[in-house]
Amino acid sequence: xxxxxxxxxxxxxxxxxxxxxxxxxxxxxxxxxxxxxxxxxxxxxxxxxxxxxxxxxxxxxxxxxxxxxxxxxxxxxxxxxxxxxxxxxxxxxxxxxxxxxxxxxxxxxxxxxxxxxxxxxxxxxxxxxxxxx
Amino acid sequence: xxxxxxxxxxxxxxxxxxxxxxxxxxxxxxxxxxxxxxxxxxxxxxxxxxxxxxxxxxxxxxxxxxxxxxxxxxxxxxxxxxxxxxxxxxxxxxxxxxxxxxxxxxxxxxxxxxxxxxxxxxxxxxxxxxxxxxxxxxx
Ligand code: HEM
Numbered sequence: 001x002x003x004x005x006x007x008x009x010x011x012x013x014x015x016x017x018x019x020x021x022x023x024x025x026x027x028x029x030x031x032x033x034x035x036x037x038x039x040x041x042x043x044x045x046x047x048x049x050x051x052x053x054x055x056x057x058x059x060x061x062x063x064x065x066x067x068x069x070x071x072x073x074x075x076x077x078x079x080x081x082x083x084x085x086x087x088x089x090x091x092x093x094x095x096x097x098x099x100x101x102x103x104x105x106x107x108x109x110x111x112x113x114x115x116x117x118x119x120x121x122x123x124x125x126x127x128x129x130x131x132x133x
Numbered sequence: 134x135x136x137x138x139x140x141x142x143x144x145x146x147x148x149x150x151x152x153x154x155x156x157x158x159x160x161x162x163x164x165x166x167x168x169x170x171x172x173x174x175x176x177x178x179x180x181x182x183x184x185x186x187x188x189x190x191x192x193x194x195x196x197x198x199x200x201x202x203x204x205x206x207x208x209x210x211x212x213x214x215x216x217x218x219x220x221x222x223x224x225x226x227x228x229x230x231x232x233x234x235x236x237x238x239x240x241x242x243x244x245x246x247x248x249x250x251x252x253x254x255x256x257x258x259x260x261x262x263x264x265x266x267x268x269x270x271x272x
Pocket of ligand 1: 019020022023024025026027028030042045046049050053054176179180183184188250251252254255
């Protein structure tokens with residue numbers, strides 16, 4: 001797989017671990033209370049598992065297996081690809097700060113995620129094509 | 134496809150249907166047609182979809198399709214795969230019973246069922262990541 005996919009997928013596995021750890025803390029604490037402030041972790045749990053793990057794994061895999069270009073760089077601009085990776089992951093960390101940092105941080109996180117999504121849409125769009133093109 | 138992958142994907146399909154069944158119960162209660170205390174099934178509804186269905190489907194396909202670990206050992210450890218399969222599904226099922234029992238009885242042992250479920254799910258995630266990490270290879 002290309003290096004960028006490996007980074008997306010490795011990041012998604014790290015988010016899986018972080019998201020499951022937060023989820024396990026929340027669940028255990030709901031059953032046997034040992035950490036009254038655990039509820040503050042819920043937004044980060046949701047962001048890490050849903051966006052960090054599931055969505056990011058799909059992005060890394062799509063970048064890897066969608067049909068490649070026949071001319072020029074096989075998967076489009078590398079610079080755009082890496083920019084999307086950076087923006088997306090910074091976006092996840094900021095968006096997960098709900099309850100810990102002021103709301104402008106989460107807003108910034110969502111904006112970064114949307115920019116990353118836009119870049120990825122630009123990269124993926126021409127690779128979604130019929131056979132022989 | 135390897136036996137573990139077949140099990141993961143088929144079990145994921147079962148969770149997909151079960152999740153939607155829980156969804157029907159929850160919606161039925163909201164509509165006033167079902168008079169059972171089913172609200173405590175809401176977290177299982179979400180997690181049957183997110184963990185039982187989507188994550189389990191991903192895990193099965195990753196185990197099958199990701200780059201080979203080595204020629205001799207393409208899927209790394211079958212043992213870790215079984216640990217993932219068993220702990221993930223046991224964890225989800227314990228949660229399905231633990232949460233409603235804890236909500237309705239407030240019994241300490243029901244709380245411990247939830248804690249056990251949390252540990253099992255965490256083991257599942259960790260075992261999957263350990264087995265997969267070395268198969269994420271640049272070429
Ligand atoms: C793919 C993985 C997962 C996803 C996408 C996910 C998603 C979610 C979402 C969306 C919620 C919010 C539900 C709400 O607002 O009421 C939630 C809550 C929660 N999750 Fe997860 N989750 C995942 C895995 C886990 C795991 C592995 C655990 C435990 C080990 C866990 C434990 C919890 C707990 C305890 C809550 C709070 C439930 C409550 O309201 O009582 N989650 N999760």
